[in-house]
Amino acid sequence: MHQPFDILLVEDNPADVEITIEAFRRSHKGNRVFVCRDGEEALDFLFHRGKFARAGSAPRPDLILLDLNLPKKNGTEVLDLVKTNLGMKDIPVVVLTTSDRDEDVSRCYKVGANSYLTKPVQFDDCLKLVEDIQQYWLHISKLPPKFASPPVP
Amino acid sequence: MASKYNIKVQYAAWMAAMTLATVVVMTAVHLWRDAAEQNRVAQRRAEIAAQTLAKAIAPAVVTSNVPGMAQAVELINPDKEILFCRILDNGDHEIFPRFRQEKPGSLITVRAPIRDGSNAVGMVELGLGEASVSETVMRTVFLDLAVGALVVLAAIGASLVASAPLRGALKDLLGFVKRVDAGGSRGERLQSDIAEVDDVGKLLNDLVQRVEEAQSTLARSQKQLQATQKEMDEYTYVISHDLKEPLRGIEAFSKFLVDDYRDKLDEEGRHRVDVIRSSALRMQRLINDLLKFSRLGQQKSPFAPVGLNTMLMHVRVNLQYALDAKKTDLRVDKLPTVMCDATAMTEVFHNLISNAIKYNDKPRPVVEVGGTEKTNPETGQAEYVIHVRDNGLGIRAEYFEKIFQIFQRLQRDDEGTGIGLTIVKRVVEWHGGRVWVESEFGQGTTFYFTLPKRELNEAPDAARTTGTGQTELASTV
Numbered sequence: 001m002h003q004p005f006d007i008l009l010v011e012d013n014p015a016d017v018e019i020t021i022e023a024f025r026r027s028h029k030g031n032r033v034f035v036c037r038d039g040e041e042a043l044d045f046l047f048h049r050g051k052f053a054r055a056g057s058a059p060r061p062d063l064i065l066l067d068l069n070l071p072k073k074n075g076t077e078v079l080d081l082v083k084t085n086l087g088m089k090d091i092p093v094v095v096l097t098t099s100d101r102d103e104d105v106s107r108c109y110k111v112g113a114n115s116y117l118t119k120p121v122q123f124d125d126c127l128k129l130v131e132d133i134q135q136y137w138l139h140i141s142k143l144p145p146k147f148a149s150p151p152v153p
Numbered sequence: 154m155a156s157k158y159n160i161k162v163q164y165a166a167w168m169a170a171m172t173l174a175t176v177v178v179m180t181a182v183h184l185w186r187d188a189a190e191q192n193r194v195a196q197r198r199a200e201i202a203a204q205t206l207a208k209a210i211a212p213a214v215v216t217s218n219v220p221g222m223a224q225a226v227e228l229i230n231p232d233k234e235i236l237f238c239r240i241l242d243n244g245d246h247e248i249f250p251r252f253r254q255e256k257p258g259s260l261i262t263v264r265a266p267i268r269d270g271s272n273a274v275g276m277v278e279l280g281l282g283e284a285s286v287s288e289t290v291m292r293t294v295f296l297d298l299a300v301g302a303l304v305v306l307a308a309i310g311a312s313l314v315a316s317a318p319l320r321g322a323l324k325d326l327l328g329f330v331k332r333v334d335a336g337g338s339r340g341e342r343l344q345s346d347i348a349e350v351d352d353v354g355k356l357l358n359d360l361v362q363r364v365e366e367a368q369s370t371l372a373r374s375q376k377q378l379q380a381t382q383k384e385m386d387e388y389t390y391v392i393s394h395d396l397k398e399p400l401r402g403i404e405a406f407s408k409f410l411v412d413d414y415r416d417k418l419d420e421e422g423r424h425r426v427d428v429i430r431s432s433a434l435r436m437q438r439l440i441n442d443l444l445k446f447s448r449l450g451q452q453k454s455p456f457a458p459v460g461l462n463t464m465l466m467h468v469r470v471n472l473q474y475a476l477d478a479k480k481t482d483l484r485v486d487k488l489p490t491v492m493c494d495a496t497a498m499t500e501v502f503h504n505l506i507s508n509a510i511k512y513n514d515k516p517r518p519v520v521e522v523g524g525t526e527k528t529n530p531e532t533g534q535a536e537y538v539i540h541v542r543d544n545g546l547g548i549r550a551e552y553f554e555k556i557f558q559i560f561q562r563l564q565r566d567d568e569g570t571g572i573g574l575t576i577v578k579r580v581v582e583w584h585g586g587r588v589w590v591e592s593e594f595g596q597g598t599t600f601y602f603t604l605p606k607r608e609l610n611e612a613p614d615a616a617r618t619t620g621t622g623q624t625e626l627a628s629t630v
Contacts, residue, residue: 015401015405099394
C-alpha cells in the first residue's frame with residue numbers, strides 16, 4: 001500500500017466542494033484532500049501563513065486542483081504565484097473549472113497550468129474524472145520527490 | 154471621346170463661323186452699294202459729257218463739217234475715258250465714225266440730243282468704260298476681307314476667354330465628383346462663380362451631405378448591431394455557464410439521496426427524486442444547446458473550400474446508428490464544393506438529416522440530399538440551392554416560420570430541445586444564404602437553403618488543409 005497523497009482542492013462553491021470530496025471518497029484511493037475556499041486561503045496554505053502558520057497544519061500538496069472563479073484572489077493569480085515560485089512551481093496544478101472558453105484555457109496553460117479540465121454536470125462523470133485525475137497524476141505520472149525543495153515564502 | 158461636345162472647340166468654331174458669315178455678308182453689301190454708287194456717278198459724268206459734246210458739236214453737225222466734229226470729239230475726250238462715240242442724224246444714221254467698232258456690253262452708254270436752236274438735228278451717243286468702277290470696288294472687298302480676318306481671330310480669342318471660367322468651373326465640378334466618388338468629400342464643399350454651376354454645386358453638396366450622413370448612420374447602426382449581437386452571445390455564454398453550476402448540485406445531491414437513503418425512501422419518494430434528476434438532465438441539454446448556439450456567434454473562422462459530398466460522408470457516419478435504428482435510406486446526390494465554415498456547415502446537415510430521420514413514421518423512410526446551381530432572382534448572383542427531403546411526418550404550413558425559432562418544438566420527446574433548426578438558420582444566414590421549408594402534412598418535408606457561389610480560394614489562416622486544397626473536416630467520429 002502506497003503512502004496516501006495530499007491533494008489541495010481550491011474551490012469556493014460548497015456544493016462543488018462536497019461533490020468533489022464525495023467523488024474522492026467513492027473512489028476509495030485513500031488520498032487526503034485539503035480544501036481552501038478562496039485564493040487568499042490557498043496561498044496561506046501553500047506558504048504556511050495565517051491560520052496555516054502552525055507547523056504540520058499544511059503539508060506541501062502533491063497535486064493542486066484549482067477552480068478559476070474564486071473570491072479575493074482568483075484562480076489565475078494563484079496559478080501565476082505558484083508557477084513563479086521556485087519552491088512551488090514543480091507541484092502539478094490541474095485547473096478544474098466550469099469555463100471552457102478558449103481564452104481561459106490558453107491563458108492558464110500560458111501561466112503554467114499542467115492540465116485543464118472542465119467540471120462535468122453529472123455526478124457519474126465527476127466520479128470518473130476524479131478517478132482519472134488520481135490515476136494519471138498520482139499513479140501513472142512520476143511526481144517530483146516530496147520536500148525536494150522547501151517553499152520560498 | 155472625340156465625338157463629344159468640347160466647349161473650347163465648339164465655341165471657337167461657332168464664333169469663327171458666325172463672324173466669317175457676317176464679314177461675307179458685309180462685304181457683299183459694301184460691294185453692291187459701292188458698285189451702284191460708282192455706276193450712278195459714271196452715268197452722271199457720261200450724261201454731262203454727252204450734253205457738252207452735243208452742244209459743242211452742234212455747229213459742225215449743222216454744217217456737216219466732219220473735221221469740226223472730230224475736233225469737238227477730241228476736245229471732250231482728253232483722258233480717253235470715252236471708249237465709244239457715235240454721232241447720229243435724225244434718221245439714226247451715223248454721220249461720224251465711231252471710235253471703236255465693237256460695243257462691249259459693260260459700257261455705260263448715254264445719249265444727248267444735238268440741237269440747233271430748238272430743233273433737234275441729231276444725237277450724240279457715248280460709251281464710258283467701267284474699269285475705274287471695278288477697281289474701287291475690289292479695294293473695298295480686299296479691305297473688308299482683311300478686317301474680317303482680324304475680326305474672326307478676335308472672335309475666336311474672345312470665345313476662348315469667355316468660355317474659360319465655365320470650363321474651369323466644370324473642371325472643378327468634375328474633380329469634386331471624382332473625389333467624392335473615390336472616398337467621400339471629407340467636408341469639402343463645391344462653390345463656383347458661375348451661377349448655374351454654383352446651383353448644381355449646392356444641390357450636389359446637399360446630396361453628398363445626405364449620403365454621407367446616411368452612410369455614417371448605417372455604419373453606426375451596423376457597428377451597434379454587431380456589438381449587441383456579440384454582447385448577446387457573450388451574455389448567453391456566461392448565463393449558460395452560471396446556470397450549470399447549481400445544476401451540478403441538483404444532479405449530484407439527488408443522486409446522493411438515491412444512493413445513500415435508498416432504504417429510507419419508498420417507491421414514490423424514489424420516483425420523485427428520479428423526476429428531479431431527469432429534469433436536471435433536460436436542463437443540462439438546454440443549456441448545452443444554448444452554449445453551442447452562442448458559440449456559433451463567437452467563433453467565426455474564415456471560410457474555406459469544402460466538398461459537401463465529403464462532408465455528407467462524415468455526417469452519415471455520425472448518424473449511422475440512427476439511420477440503422479429506423480432503417481432509413483439516406484441518398485446523397487452529387488453536391489458542389491463550397492466556401493464555408495466546415496464545422497458549422499456539418500452541424501446544418503447533421504441537424505436537418507437527424508430531424509428527417511427522427512420525424513418519420515413511414516415503413517421505408519427515405520432522406521434525399523441534393524443541390525442545384527441557380528441565379529438569385531433578386532441579386533442576380535449565382536448560388537447553390539441545397540435541399541434535404543424526407544417522406545416523413547410533414548409540417549403544417551402554419552408552423553413553417555415557427556420551427557426556426559429557438560426552443561420551438563412541434564413534438565414532445567425526451568431528446569430534442571428545439572434548437573437544431575435555429576442553428577441551421579443562423580449558420581445559413583451567416584454564410585449569406587436563406588433557409589425555408591416546403592411540406593405537405595403527412596407526406597414529407599423538404600428543407601431548402603442557399604449558399605452564395607463564391608470563388609474557391611484558401612483563406613491564409615485556414616486550419617487543417619490537405620494536399621487537395623480542401624479543408625479536412627473536423628471529424629466528430
